Amino acid sequence: MKIALHGASGYTGRLAVAELARRGIDTVLVGRDFSRLHSAAAGTGFEVRRADLHDHDSLTAAFAGADAVINTAGPFARLGAPVVRAAIAAGAHYVDTTGEQQYIIEVFDTFTGAAADAGVTVVPAMADDGGPSDFISHLVADAAGPMDTLTVALWYRGGAFTRGTLRSLDPDLLFDGALRYGDGGWTTYGEASHATWRFPGEDPPVRVSKAALPPVATVPRHVTVGRMEGLLGGSFDVLKDGIAPAVIDALPEGPDDEQRRQGRWTISVEASGPGGRAVRGEVEGTDGYGKTAVIAVEAVCRLVKDGATAGVLAPSQAFDPESFLDFLSGHGVRWHVTTG
Template sequence: MVTQTDKPGHGRTIAVFGASGHTGRFMVAQLLRRGFAPLAIGRDIAKMTESGFQDSNVPIRSASIDDPSSLDCSLAGAAAVINCAGPFLDTAGAVAAAALRARIHYLDVTAEQPSAQAIFDRFGDAATDTGIVFIPAMGFYGGFADLLATAAMGNWDSADEIRLGIALDSWRPTQGTRITGQRNTARRLVIEDGKLVPLEQPAPQTSWDFPEPFGRQDVSEVPFSEVPVIARHLRVARLRSYLNNTPLCDLRDSTTPPPIAADEKGRSAQTFLVDVVVRNGSKISRAIARGRDIYAFTAPLVVEAVERILDGRARGSGALAPGVAFDSTDFLRALTPEYLTFELRAD
């Protein structure tokens, strides 16, 4: 269903599935800011209409993952689709299959390990044969850590260990985050002896000395979709991912409210720091990034990827990790200083 006349995008028409969701609205706004022509796609046309897209002359289309023909119609005229509709265990396969039928690029923002792995396994060969790019987990949880780890490794062929620490000053989860958490019951994976293995239970607890402003934090081992993404291309014997306990307490409290806009861009006041430590023997390399609002930050992260794919700066085709598709250091620096501060250190 199309509720207003679609305008030609001249190769810069980008479909956003799940556009009326919290992250989806940031994605549409970022696409507009970067000169793209977004198509807002959702399952609930009433909710789509209430989201105000028509005020920005953004076409609205409805589609269901249970109706392949509706997905095919919704993607007509697009050069790529960004899937923002979780749980991705439910939506990613259907939307990615529609992208393959349409012969357009596919990106999503899943933090779910099984979803990211399924995109690689199911669509990799077909995307390569078709000459399109599929990038699962291009969001804050997943692709961001992969870019940082790849930048930190630099020209090293392998690493003995990668330790990833995420610090949030708070976490006001969206409804989508809560629903995804309930849906995603799969055993989380880490890398040990170069292989994907289940995380031991209960999740290990430790502490992490983050750079300022966070300092020393109690953390829990919480691997997200960065694990299967990093495992695709970095030779690392051991990978561990940690999140500080403060946001975990927020997430586990059912009374924690959703994000509240605190600036003119709709971003919340939440701040984040990601600290990636790569060790190879006695050598240590570190990538440190700071920013604001993990949901809002996902939009420029993904749209930068779309820009690079469409202008020919992606390296190859197929189902790719961000660190394979892009020059990771150049990519991250392109987001500074507006969305990110980023530094590399050799300790």
């Protein structure tokens, strides 16, 4: 197995380098800056290949011989499509760590046919907020049966964001531009269905806002639901007002190891069916950036070893949801589905 990693010199990319090295996977690091790539590869023995994101031929050549590509370089709406295109051209499966809802829809709309024709599988959104939320939503849907609505709430607390995450957070798209699924398609909408959400073990309920969460773009592709929307827990007034690029540039690249360990995240999903019947599911963990590296590396390993249908797939279409969540349980992630 040979994996190509694009974005290796970034914060999440370096965590992916460490995970690939820990698992002893043959890896090539791809990017435009040799010095930063060599720094990221230090002590691993990984090969380094230079390629310009905007030079399709050089990027495709850099992915040559790889069974799969991991892309951790965002903002994906601006930087992602050339990497997907080059991976498909190189005949390599593709996984990324995007959390950008509108970009995920773009990947499905743009690359499904090309990936199927090339015989490769493309799976966007394999990060802490995307993969687990898609998996638990699928399991909740299985337990619920016919559903009227499916709501996903995500809550981060503790820890800190990276500069890359903040640069990817377009407040107009994340909040006001959030898409809701209904009537067979995705549209913007007005007020969220909830102002607060009861997360497991928390009292009182937590304030939530409507938000452009990844599972809203992926889950309706594999479960039947009348309406689905996403909620983000906590107060994000600063993000809603936007953060000046100069302010972001002055911040640390990302949380240090201790801050990462202190960061906690919870995904809470509720399905409502006829007669008011409700099924809930939760996934909880710590160190979202570290878990993202684990999720992305495990995803490409499963694609290479087990295969999946060619084309662009949601996480639960490419992987068995319960099996993947059980794997994450070995990394400190807790999950359950409750029928009530």
